[in-house]
Amino acid sequence: MSPQQVGPVTLADVARRAGVAVSTASLVFSGRGPVAAATAERVRRAASELGYAGPDPRAAQLRTGRTRVVGVSYDGTLASAFADPYQVTLLGGFSQELDRERYALLLLPEPLGAPEPNLAAHSMDGVLFALCGAPDRPGLDALAARGLALLGTGAPADDRVVQLTIDDRGATADLVHHLRSLGHSRIGHVTLPLGPAAPTGRVPAGAASDCPYADTRDRALGFLDAGGPADLIAVARDLTLEAGAEAAAALLADAHPPTALVCQSDVLALGAVRAAAERGLRVPDDLSVTGFDGIETPWFPGLLTTADQRPAEKGRELGRLMLRLLAGEQVASATFGVRLRLGTTTARAPRPPA
Amino acid sequence: MSPQQVGPVTLADVARRAGVAVSTASLVFSGRGPVAAATAERVRRAASELGYAGPDPRAAQLRTGRTRVVGVSYDGTLASAFADPYQVTLLGGFSQELDRERYALLLLPEPLGAPEPNLAAHSMDGVLFALCGAPDRPGLDALAARGLALLGTGAPADDRVVQLTIDDRGATADLVHHLRSLGHSRIGHVTLPLGPAAPTGRVPAGAASDCPYADTRDRALGFLDAGGPADLIAVARDLTLEAGAEAAAALLADAHPPTALVCQSDVLALGAVRAAAERGLRVPDDLSVTGFDGIETPWFPGLLTTADQRPAEKGRELGRLMLRLLAGEQVASATFGVRLRLGTTTARAPRPPA
DNA sequence: TTGAAAGCGGTACCAG
DNA sequence: CTGGTACCGCTTTCAA
Numbered sequence: 038m039s040p041q042q043v044g045p046v047t048l049a050d051v052a053r054r055a056g057v058a059v060s061t062a063s064l065v066f067s068g069r070g071p072v073a074a075a076t077a078e079r080v081r082r083a084a085s086e087l088g089y090a091g092p093d094p095r096a097a098q099l100r101t102g103r104t105r106v107v108g109v110s111y112d113g114t115l116a117s118a119f120a121d122p123y124q125v126t127l128l129g130g131f132s133q134e135l136d137r138e139r140y141a142l143l144l145l146p147e148p149l150g151a152p153e154p155n156l157a158a159h160s161m162d163g164v165l166f167a168l169c170g171a172p173d174r175p176g177l178d179a180l181a182a183r184g185l186a187l188l189g190t191g192a193p194a195d196d197r198v199v200q201l202t203i204d205d206r207g208a209t210a211d212l213v214h215h216l217r218s219l220g221h222s223r224i225g226h227v228t229l230p231l232g233p234a235a236p237t238g239r240v241p242a243g244a245a246s247d248c249p250y251a252d253t254r255d256r257a258l259g260f261l262d263a264g265g266p267a268d269l270i271a272v273a274r275d276l277t278l279e280a281g282a283e284a285a286a287a288l289l290a291d292a293h294p295p296t297a298l299v300c301q302s303d304v305l306a307l308g309a310v311r312a313a314a315e316r317g318l319r320v321p322d323d324l325s326v327t328g329f330d331g332i333e334t335p336w337f338p339g340l341l342t343t344a345d346q347r348p349a350e351k352g353r354e355l356g357r358l359m360l361r362l363l364a365g366e367q368v369a370s371a372t373f374g375v376r377l378r379l380g381t382t383t384a385r386a387p388r389p390p391a
Numbered sequence: 392m393s394p395q396q397v398g399p400v401t402l403a404d405v406a407r408r409a410g411v412a413v414s415t416a417s418l419v420f421s422g423r424g425p426v427a428a429a430t431a432e433r434v435r436r437a438a439s440e441l442g443y444a445g446p447d448p449r450a451a452q453l454r455t456g457r458t459r460v461v462g463v464s465y466d467g468t469l470a471s472a473f474a475d476p477y478q479v480t481l482l483g484g485f486s487q488e489l490d491r492e493r494y495a496l497l498l499l500p501e502p503l504g505a506p507e508p509n510l511a512a513h514s515m516d517g518v519l520f521a522l523c524g525a526p527d528r529p530g531l532d533a534l535a536a537r538g539l540a541l542l543g544t545g546a547p548a549d550d551r552v553v554q555l556t557i558d559d560r561g562a563t564a565d566l567v568h569h570l571r572s573l574g575h576s577r578i579g580h581v582t583l584p585l586g587p588a589a590p591t592g593r594v595p596a597g598a599a600s601d602c603p604y605a606d607t608r609d610r611a612l613g614f615l616d617a618g619g620p621a622d623l624i625a626v627a628r629d630l631t632l633e634a635g636a637e638a639a640a641a642l643l644a645d646a647h648p649p650t651a652l653v654c655q656s657d658v659l660a661l662g663a664v665r666a667a668a669e670r671g672l673r674v675p676d677d678l679s680v681t682g683f684d685g686i687e688t689p690w691f692p693g694l695l696t697t698a699d700q701r702p703a704e705k706g707r708e709l710g711r712l713m714l715r716l717l718a719g720e721q722v723a724s725a726t727f728g729v730r731l732r733l734g735t736t737t738a739r740a741p742r743p744p745a
Numbered sequence: 746t747t748g749a750a751a752g753c754g755g756t757a758c759c760a761g
Numbered sequence: 762c763t764g765g766t767a768c769c770g771c772t773t774t775c776a777a
Binding site for chain 4 (some may be wrong): 401402403413414417418421423424447448449450454455608640654
Binding site for chain 4 (some may be wrong): 057058059070071072073076098099100101102278
């Protein structure tokens with residue numbers, strides 16, 4: 038009868054039982070070196086007899102320095118991040134690429150006001166800052182000091198982070214130009230949150246164009262660039278359909294209401310569509326609405342006019358960039374193309390009532 | 392000038408520079424032992440001068456055996472899992488509880504036909520089998536052998552996995568009883584996929600009631616228990632609104648079509664609502680529809696009649712169970728309560744046309 | 746309050 | 762092809 042094992046079985050136990058050196062046993066499991074078939078078989082049998090679970094990843098990680106884990110950092114809770122189909126789809130594409138190389142994703146939500154950043158406390162080979170608004174992120178220094186692969190989509194703004202950005206400003210301006218070409222001039226703008234705890238409501242243009250979050254700011258600037266009126270801007274408190282509806286309602290209640298709404302995200306735009314319906318306005322006959330992102334909405338009858346970021350493809354592209362970084366390649370920041378997608382939510386401006 | 396550091400700075404470097412032993416420096420960072428204020432200060436200064444990133448989590452993990460990581464395993468791709476609001480919401484609740492104790496989630500998608508299970512290759516303290524259909528899962532032995540905390544929602548069926556299940560069968564039967572009390576007798580059933588690559592379409596009752604996936608099978612059994620007709624069952628190929636619509640359409644095309652559809656998930660039910668609209672049927676006047684899960688659908692006008700699993704709360708409950716397991720407590724499998732939620736998608740059966 | 750030293754469980758080099 | 766051995770970087774006794 039074999040001696041009773043106390044803790045988990047280790048490689049040394051297996052090697053001893055098989056009558057080989059640990060180094061040889063290690064080769065059997067990693068498949069790296071040449072091992073005689075008979076020896077390998079002996080080791081495998083010893084392993085299964087002892088109930089060996091395979092090399093402990095913790096030890097392997099310490100030795101090799103690689104963890105096969107990529108962190109995904111974002112501000113806010115997981116629930117709030119995943120309420121946005123854009124983020125979910127992007128992450129799906131990212132995961133798809135990383136799966137190929139057997140990397141797993143470690144979700145790192147960074148709740149507001151967390152005392153110490155969680156970020157550096159985990160072992161990872163790289164980090165994707167998927168949808169971080171804030172331009173700086175505590176804990177980044179530690180990650181950089183460890184030499185991790187760092188990839189972002191605009192934030193945090195740091196030379197050590199490779200960025201895949203989009204032309205937020207130009208894409209938004211394109212949407213406004215599209216609406217103007219349809220005869221709209223009274224165009225409203227619904228923005229993403231301006232900060233961690235900003236309430237829903239109308240704001241002066243300056244509040245949006247000074248926003249520290251690059252995407253929010255640049256889209257607002259694009260809106261203004263293209264001649265969007267500075268007095269028709271409202272902020273959504275968070276990235277939900279409800280907040281979009283409320284912000285849109287605030288604009289539609291104006292004495293001289295807009296005939297079109299340019300929203301900084303598709304989710305917000307769908308909220309605007311609902312707000313319109315609640316006021317008895319038809320989309321696009323009475324009100325045109327545009328979004329941003331290009332999410333799939335199988336339940337929405339019609340197609341949102343939007344700046345299509347192709348989230349799945351963008352996620353895959355981020356995945357490929359991450360894999361190259363992990364392979365030690367030098368990767369330059371780049372821009373990802375956004376396409377204007379014409380849907381059924383925009384139409385000619387209605388004739389003003391007599 | 393200090394000597395040029397080659398690799399990343401280690402605790403030993405810091406200790407040397409501060410003129411203390413590594414063990415003392417360790418205490419400064421972990422805050423575990425008593426260290427004189429002056430000593431601690433010296434260590435911290437040395438650390439910042441050297442750009443020390445803090446204790447390397449890999450080494451700490453090997454030594455302590457704890458990783459502060461919980462894996463979330465499911466079959467299929469991340470994209471498909473996150474297409475279901477139920478799963479997303481549940482994961483949000485789970486994450487919320489684990490955040491409290493600073494655990495991060497490691498996503499472990501297990502694509503079909505992956506050669507070797509990825510599962511055991513990562514360092515974790517526990518694993519949640521969130522929405523695994525398959526009753527068995529390769530790699531489970533290795534996880535159990537390492538003594539990980541194992542938690543599931545019905546699958547994999549294994550004594551080593553603590554389960555939080557629901558009464559799928561009873562809840563579905565309740566929905567059917569509700570419809571029968573409204574005068575429906577011709578009731579159709581739209582099931583979740585019966586296997587990894589099952590096509591959408593009608594199936595004999597036996598196909599569903601023999602399904603290896605416990606939830607699919609038990610809901611089908613509940614449907615039959617309550618007197619649902621065995622000839623009006625259709626399978627959705629995957630968990631999407633489109634597949635639900637197709638499966639529903641297959642039933643509605645029957646020579647003697649149903650006046651109500653009991654769907655095994657809310658997403659499928661919303662597909663059924665769409666299929667009804669495409670055939671010019673009004674819900675609930677011409678067709679009653681029920682779902683399962685209790686997801687939030689801010690964009691859906693009305694409220695789905697459903698078996699409400701309270702996904703956010705269920706996720707939190709799973710989180711609490713996981714934390715107890717991680718703390719070494721003995722935790723028994725339990726049942727989570729499901730509530731019948733009456734919405735606006737069910738009504739009296741229409742009078743049969745004269 | 747601090748220091749010395751023994752691992753945690755593998756991996757990777759090198760010699761044979 | 763196989764065995765010995767020096768680490769990987771930190772935590773944790775235990776002694777001083």
